[in-house]
Amino acid sequence: MIPRLSHTPAPLPLYAEFVTELRARGFEGDLSSSFGDRTVLATDNSIYQLTPQAIAFPRHTEDLVRIARLTGDPRFQALKLAPRGGGTGTNGQSLIDGLVVDVSRHMNRILEINVEERSARVQAGVVKDQLNAAAADHGLFFAPELSTSNRATIGGMINTDASGQGSCLYGKTRDHVLELSAVL
Template sequence: MIPQISQAPGLVQLVLTFLQSLKEQGFTGDTATSYADRLTLSTDNSIYQLLPDAALFPRSTADVALIARLAGEPRFNSLVFTPRGGGTGTNGQSLNQGIVVDMSRYMNRILEINTEQGWVRVEAGVVKDQLNAWLRPYGFFFSPGAVDQ
């Protein structure tokens, strides 16, 4: 059974159709369309605020791939998607008026560390403070502005 989707202000039929199609194709994560959920994701660590049409919380890379595959269908070309981690960005980069794909709810695991080579593999929803707390016993930390090399 597919859960009832809220008819919160501002939702357009195309977004509702996308969410329905996503569930029908096996999306295992959560969807959020209530005004309260959308308002929560309308801000980040910046001064900006944009109310999204909906939010998706994928549980796996398969869910992320399904979102991308469905979004690539011509009927959904006008939808806008933005990935979101912890919402700690200071420039509003995790905000949009379309669909926010929030990775922090389920895809926030630290998967592997290689202390000899000095790298760690994480899921997209891991935030820096979480990572640094996990790395501390190994004598490592992830500095602000660090980049993947």
Template sequence: MNWNTLQSSLQGDLFTDSTTRKLYATDASAYRELPLAVVIPKGEKDLITLVNFARENKTSLIPRTAGTSLAGQVVGNGIVIDMSKHYGKVLEVNTEEGYVWVEPGIVRDDLNKHLAQYGVFFAPETSTANRAMIGGMIGNNSCGSNSVVYGSTREHLLEVRTILADGSKASFGSVGTDQLLSIQ
């Protein structure tokens, strides 16, 4: 793989050294597998570049936030994408309609510290809520001891903006019947 070309097209950082790869070879599970490389991306363009690079080089991407998964979800032999460093912003709080737009690398408890001023909170809680980030909570559909009352993450997820395997952008959310028929 042409790592030099990849690094030159990224705003963030690419690591292929063995120390960094060893650091990212595990999560909170018992599994261990050395990734090919680790990227700490910056900005949306880096993510599109990584998706295109992985497709062209027939390798996989392993998005990672806090890495507290218990079943090896962020362990693998592809390229680990560490979203915890540059994607931790709250983008919009809309108290009238009751939603908040966030980036995937915001820690769940930090989000609630921010929301406290509006008198609302993001309900799903894991035991690891002071580390776990929203991207990982969506990936795992995380919930906690109050899930009987509050439900799990998917019950609070309104829309997700993603990058598909061909590098195009797509949003997923619920649609009404009229909208569904117009899509078809």
């Protein structure tokens, strides 16, 4: 039986201070430390449960840079964070009792489909079925086959090297990634 999540009404002071400082530094996305939001992101497609302290929903790459820079501040050395896309991982990869950085809310645009090069440029929060619907108009598709393709994000698929039943024929996610940009 899965254990009941503990009720933690307020985030730890370190995370409350981080969220306040992140807002002060111009973070333009959404930030939440409400118990309801944290409970929703305490689970994924695995059997594990872990309630985060806070959630950041970056609006664009600059917000990710703001998060990365602030985590370099000595005051926040103990801060833990994990990226999250669709929450379809089966091993608890996006679960953390720290800061969840969820790219699915705002960073979900298809930037380009290049028919000649048979490639696409997307933000990390684009859902696989969303990409395939746009690519289908050009006779293309993003091959890794997943049972969760209606909610799995491309960023999450890259993070976990997602694959499914069709991987023997089409390969895993890594076999279809030509280039990526990362904020470290």
